[in-house]
Amino acid sequence: MNAHTKKLRSAAWFGTVDKNGFMYRSWMKNQGIPDHEFDGRPIIGICNTWSELTPCNAHFRQLADRVKRGVYEAGGFPVEFPVFSNGESNLRPTAMFTRNLASMDVEEAIRGNPIDAVVLLAGCDKTTPALLMGAASCDVPAIVVSGGPMLNGKHEGRDIGSGTVVWQLSEQVKAGRISIHEFMSAEAGMSRSAGTCNTMGTASTMACMAEALGVTLPHNAAIPAVDARRYVLAQLSGTRIVEMALEDLRLSKLLTREAFENAIRTNAAIGGSTNAAIHLKAIAGRIGVPLELDDWTRIGRGTPTIVDLQPSGRFLMEEFYYAGGLPAVLRRLGEAGLLPHPDALTANGKSLWENVREAPIYDAEVVRPLDKPLVHDGGLRVLRGNLAPNGAVLKPSAATASLLKHRGPAVVFEDFDDYKRRIADPGLDVTPDSVLVLKNCGPKGYPGMAEVGNMGLPPKLLEAGVTDMVRISDARMSGTAYGTVVLHVAPEARAGGPLAVVRDGDWIELDCDVGTLHVEIGDDEIRARLAQWAKTQEDVPVERGGYRSLYIDHVLQADEGCDFDFLVGCRGADVPRHSH
Template sequence: MATRRKKPEELRSHRWYGAEDLRAFGHRSRTFQMGYGREEFAGKPVIAILNTWSDINPCHTHFRQRVEEIKRGIWQAGGFPLEMPAISLSEPFQKPTTMLYRNLLAMEAEELLRSYPIDGCVLLGGCDKTLPALVMGATSMDLPTIVVPAGPMLRGNWQGKVLGSGSDSWKYWAELRAGTIDERDWQEIEEGIARSPGTCMTMGTASTMAAAVEALGLALPGASSIPAADSNHGRMAAACGRRIVELVWEDLRPAKLLTPSAFDNALITVLALSGSTNSIVHLVAMAGRAGVDLPLARFDALARRVPVLADVRPAGRFLMEDFYYAGGLRALLSELSDLLDLECQTVAGETLGQGIAGARIHNPKVIRPRAQALAGGGGLAVLGGNLAPNGAVIKPLSAEPGLLQHRGPAVVFADYNDMAARIDDPELPVDADSVLVLQSAGPQGGPGMPEWGMLPIPQKLLRQGVRDMVRISDARMSGTSYGTCVLHVAPESFVGGPLALVRDGDEIELDVAARKLWLHVEEAELAHRRAAWQPPPAHYGRGYGALFARHITQADKGCDFDFLHAGAAVPEPEIH
């Protein structure tokens, strides 16, 4: 059946431009003021390009050029492009964490699209929290939407060794603290690890979320795999510009794409990549905006049967550039086709199955065939137990195998500053069997749930050759990180979750196969500690931080604001 196409007078922007009254006169005259002719905008879809470029976001330094390529595509297809800057969440620089501001960008994206004469949008983002934030806002507004992912940077290099951004930062920082490399080595690594625009070239949060967004159907087939510096990336941006105009005429909106099956496709993709643990929080929040319930149990059920096929750091050996040359996401999805709902529609105007048809694996070392999977399952795992009644997560393939079943005494840090002050104290009562516990690092406690979950190994243990330990927190960790790190413990310690009750010396048991995280303390003693617990003082008394503290949900609910979940529609603005 042919898709019904909108008429020009049915465009949302027609309410601003098409009326014959004084207000529309003002809209048209001000557009003429900017140097546009009537024939450039009259009766054409107005396309917002939400651009998260800034001078302090290294992942997005190529976006000024990409905007011009997107505009070119929009003009070619008969649309009217408008670049609209949005908050740039720069992972390396913004403190205490970009996660504190993800929801602010989501709100900004939604309100930009609602308050202006916009018919459709191109979302231009990549750096970790940017893509989920933009998708959350666009989903809530529900205008035709297409995503241009930033793309990964090129491989790093040091003394002939290939470096992976993030992962090798942690690796060589440990070696510097252990004394196996010197300051000159460290400076050379610092200067060689990030060599081009783009996001981390490991399977960090940025690459994971870009792949998830493509699997959801919001990006063109193969778009998420293209390195930022590759000329194919610019051509993809122009193609997105052309396609968004058609999406407006077809009225293909996120509400028609973001179905429960589409989210299952995204989960399967993340698991086959052994992607970032952060993706769980983001996908839960994105699903909430679409009115789709995505409990942690769904992640874990799929994780038990989805094979890990991407041999990409930190779970594997290779980098995103290798992944692209090996066939990219289309090749990986083709290998998983029997697990996916191939009938899900995408922004390409075709089904997911049509979008991956003919894709082949070009390097089976990087993208493994099913018969040689990196692992039969367990790309991510969700844990439960009396220490995490509402769940916690771990990435098993990034952990030391011998620690996936472990019991040891807790060494507790009350907050990040306590940890930083004591972790390298030679007198710290810790050994390789200890379980490091960080409190007050969750959504409220951080604040913003910072990426503190990969607690450093105490220096005295590094010098003994220890490179991994069981570490537990209500924090997140970078998708480029690795180690036996239990994260997202919910409810968090700052609001009185069981993690707040842990004391030095308490025995903690981790059993990933059994999905168990258990605090071996008698219930009577826990009740005594619970009664004595006092809520910490609030971090903020005013401003955005106070709004955040009042409305943020816990990790298992996606850390979105409670008032932004799918619900009653927000009315369109009156044109007065």
């Protein structure tokens, strides 16, 4: 046994000369593992979200092999294990419904097995937060290796962005500007390689958040999935995690309050997804770092959006990487004094600023100078008022500037089925000044808080040339989507928030500069409506059973990160009692 045996968790399994050590080593040896792999070297878990049902992550077998090479090179012993793969593209009702389930899988797999450190293979939207949440609950040394974005989509001689083009072309079909055949012809060209969405959707946003948090090697976020450099990074991450295990560089040393503040500022600069607000809160909750919704205003407000990427701008993740990737953005921020904590520690043992201070910036159109931003004041707007007492969010970089201050009458849909039934009705009483309101699509209401908040506009308005309207819901929207969309209203309608009692014709005022969202009815009227609403809920049938019941009973609201109440907090990685 080598000198590191006593510091490693795996020694509790493999490091004893007795009956227990005999059995643990012997069972592992049925895979053809020789004695010297159990000589006290670090055991590195490779937490793999590979699945053919999660297309974003379908290349992870090859990625894991490259991680293993790095682990072996550094003198460690890699062990790959699967966890629940909650892919956004196919999973119903929504991958958000199973994010917490996946995190539980990760947490218990790490805690219950002889793992000294872990490489987290993440890609599709919810896999990154789920894996970080689970690993943070154990507080072991961990490093994220993202799968990378797919190559640019191609259609009719131009680049198209995965996800974003779906929303764009779908609206054009409804407006009668293109045929359904023209719409369908874009399908094959949109997703033409392995990898995640190539826009600044939730997958790319969370990969950027992981890099800004310091839990990846530099450049992890943007290297295309099929670029050879993605495999180089995976191998280097495998080498580095062995060193992290020996250094005891646990997640709690990286996921600090300072790291989260860096990530919030970075999200503003990249025009990141609104979903980041929920996921960062959940990760912070697991590691024990206080993070509030208002931190997004306090830290992110006033930060220019300098990455010109769809859905806010023009380019795609491929160009972002060629332009210098996230290190280029962080350098821009740091040189302007906008990186809150440049000395924050990262996974390679260096500070964030050490990693990026000399980062090349190859294309000032994609990663713009701060004095030529895409949006002068980016980030997320946190809105509060009698319609959202605990907050709501809006992404200004994806919105129409003229609608960021707006007052109009509500057109209310009680749930998503009601919306689908009525939105295309030519008789729908709606004008361009109306505010579309969608209820019962929050964490408990859907359940799972689906990405339906960016409601498509009424076809009759699209045909008249209307391209955007104010939309309000307790749902989320895809990071690939755009529009003047107020999301994550808390408390949600199903939990008895004021959203539950908004009626057709109620006037709603939105003011993003001030940060308010107000329905123009008095407090007494809201209380009376809520009392009446509560009576009607007594007879509403609720589908129960299995994981669905667990979810509805324990999920927190959007402003709290939508984690389960019993999962918040760091439980550590103490070795459970063995049964032999």
